[in-house]
Amino acid sequence: MSKVLLFGPLTPPLTGQAVAFTIVANSLPEQKKILIDTSKYKNPIINTFYSVFKVLFSFAFYKFSNIYFTSSRSKLGFIKDFLLLIMGLWFKKKIINHLHGADFKKFYGESIFLKPLISYAYKGVNTSIVLLNIMKNQYDDFPKMKKVVVGNCYNQELEECKNDFSKNNYQILFLSNLMYGKGIIDFLDACFVLLGNNEEIKIKIAGKLMGDTFMRQKNIEKLFKEKYNQLRGVYGERVEYLGIVKGYEKSKVLFESSIFVLPSFYPTEAYPISIIEAMRAGNAIVTTNHNYLPYIVKEKNGVIISPKSPNEIYSSVEKLINNLGQLKKIQRHNIKEAKHKYSQDRYISDIQQIILS
Template sequence: MMLSVGPLLPPIHGQSLAFTRFVDSIENEKKIVINTNFEDKTKQGKLIGTFKTILLIAFKATFLKYDVVYFTCSRSFLGSIKDILLINIAILRRVKIVNHLHGSDFYEFLHNSPKWYQKILFSSYNKVNTSIVLLESMKSQFKDFKNMKIIVIPNFYDKELDIKLVKKEKNRINLIYLSNIMSSKGIFELLDAFEELINTYDNIYLTIAGGYIADEFMTISEVKEKFTSKIKGNNLVRYVGKTFGEEKIKLLQRSDIFVLPTYYKSEAFPISILEAMATGNVIVTTNYKYLPDVIKEKNGVLVEPKSVESLSTGIKSVLKNVTKLREIQDYNIIESKRKYSFEKYLENLNKIVFK
């Protein structure tokens, strides 16, 4: 029996998608699931949600029967309280603990915490048997824990993306941005770069999909106001809002170049990039954190974060050679199937959690 603690869909982001797909693959009689996602994202809502989660963990981890704990670790003070509780109850129950990191900021969170809280975090995570990271270079996130086994399992794309529904258009180049509409994902740098590009190219179009999200740079209302103002009157830019399922697959399959100019603080290994590769897109993203470990020249182009000029130049380098663009598209389909299939992800994860 597995006690699993993490965020279920919705809302959708890389961590919630990965956690949901894994727990959904396990038979009901073999799992206990505690959902750490809650709808109210206000400060009060987060406090209430955290309190409810702590009560659930305290009860289920103490009184129910299970053989292994699988959880996705938090990198915030409130979120980490539940992780600490979970780890220490599991140790008292003498069960195996598997932690799965989906962000790039655990080490930063650990070392920026108050000294008294660092001691609690160090004491707790020293008891974790195994931690899973997405890339070899991400092992450094847990370099403080010498006795912890650290295993690399790359992210995945959903198998539905292998279904061929539509073909790419020959006489136009479609760019796509598929992520949350937030400042630190680089959406405004992309819009500024696109304004420059359409002065040179008359066959390029931009589709934007995603919901409005706040970050440390802008509130939701500020993001929405600025975004709406920038795309108003530009018939070469299409905003389709939040997109899921078959509609998302069609958008990706129609697109040629996937653009994610991110400098998001916890960016690690975005599933959206793998989805774009699997549907035959050239990837244009930033030389930021772990992204250079994922995207090489054979996959697309890396540009500098927060630089409209670098982003524009990077996209131009793809647009000026259509033959090379098609070669990269074909290569990305092959590589994604070989390295990032959902079946391979599940196989690897099951070996770690249940062996």
């Protein structure tokens, strides 16, 4: 039986791309896969050397017909991808690319010196998997490439929990990597007003503090702690930072919440798995008119707001809480939609059909 070479990041880190790739990797039995973890080490340079070595080793000593990889959109990341792609092209392998970000077209267009290499390497890609139909435009410069749509999925663990709509729930959740571009500071600013205007509201925050292109890690850590401590000083246990949550703890906080807020303006934001998980857990969604987010969250799913607007976060959440009938209608709809469109079984089946054929 022919194997498939899997090339991408395993968790940790807990990024959407790593989570999605790990689901695919774990779904295949050992006899069907050769696995290269491109995030095995914390140092990105060491990761690059490791990935290059593993690619050369795999082509020298393993037999496989297909390659499945998650494309990088950075110069250092492309170095890893480039060797894989040209080896696949020269050895006439079927290459399947999976895009999890909103910035390949920008990366390609702005890579003046790398552009010829990117163009040559991606000529060997037979199929690119994108998350939404509109994301096919990320590969407009590669007209011969087949583009296939497969949406993200929620974790299978969420199937084990149940919702209780018999009680009114005023818990608001922010669950994501805590980066400036994800809107965590805007959310905290909105929390001052939300908690002050409604004594029943509780706030839960979960995720790892991380730097991004807007703010370095030490700076976001300092700013987050300042605002969080101010909130705790005034509102006590009504606001709680849980740190990184996994497994049952993550499912529990998702199902205990009724409104999920992700006011992201993160440059590469595409199709956050956190939104899908929040929908499956019965949360109304408040997110931003940014990149592809409005194609995921419609009026029936929650509210779309402007990026960088604490006032709109506050007013949207308040509007939902003040109309509990409409809130519960949205919550029930999101559970139904998530089960229908975003199950892990559906995701695995769709991906395997592409990468194993």
